[in-house]
Amino acid sequence: MGVSTMRTIHALLSASAALALGCSHRENLFYTSFGAADPSRDSRIVQTWEKSRVKTNSRDEVDASGRKYQSTWETRRPLTEAERRSLVVLVDTIPEGIESSQSGLRSIGPHVVLGKFYIRYKDNVEKNLVLDDVKLVAIAASANMALISWGASTQESTWGVSGIIIRYDLTKFDPSKVQSAKNLSI
Numbered sequence: 001m002g003v004s005t006m007r008t009i010h011a012l013l014s015a016s017a018a019l020a021l022g023c024s025h026r027e028n029l030f031y032t033s034f035g036a037a038d039p040s041r042d043s044r045i046v047q048t049w050e051k052s053r054v055k056t057n058s059r060d061e062v063d064a065s066g067r068k069y070q071s072t073w074e075t076r077r078p079l080t081e082a083e084r085r086s087l088v089v090l091v092d093t094i095p096e097g098i099e100s101s102q103s104g105l106r107s108i109g110p111h112v113v114l115g116k117f118y119i120r121y122k123d124n125v126e127k128n129l130v131l132d133d134v135k136l137v138a139i140a141a142s143a144n145m146a147l148i149s150w151g152a153s154t155q156e157s158t159w160g161v162s163g164i165i166i167r168y169d170l171t172k173f174d175p176s177k178v179q180s181a182k183n184l185s186i
């Protein structure tokens with residue numbers, strides 16, 4: 001594969017601005033693929049993310065009159081160790097093979113820049129839980145790397161995150177050859 005198409009960062013800046021405004025009062029994911037517009041594919045990625053992050057629990061109960069019923073509720077699904085190991089999340093950093101300029105990101109080599117996202121929470125959420133959500137976005141988009149920036153936060157928590165999803169050849173990933181990307185406002 002030759003040099004990938006240059007991906008503009010302007011749309012991501014708009015997503016970051018929306019994240020900073022905190023317009024919504026509920027938790028949500030916004031995802032847009034790069035390339036040909038396909039809102040239904042983007043919606044499927046969001047729906048896959050929403051379903052993948054919850055686990056349905058149930059147990060048998062007995063009401064006050066002695067009738068049996070099943071109580072169900074949802075909890076956050078923990079990632080498996082295999083899921084955790086199969087994904088790389090970089091904060092304000094770009095890996096080797098991805099170049100940035102004022103006009104956007106460009107992949108050199110076998111890597112593909114797939115899309116952009118932001119997740120907004122109604123309250124501060126522990127950053128480790130947010131990282132799990134970011135990894136689930138990458139899995140839903142058939143990717144294995146995310147480049148992120150935290151929303152306004154404390155050291156331990158945040159109310160949002162924005163980033164870019166990449167399908168990266170992890171055999172070529174060298175953590176010692178990453179570059180700062182803070183000026184991209186990811």
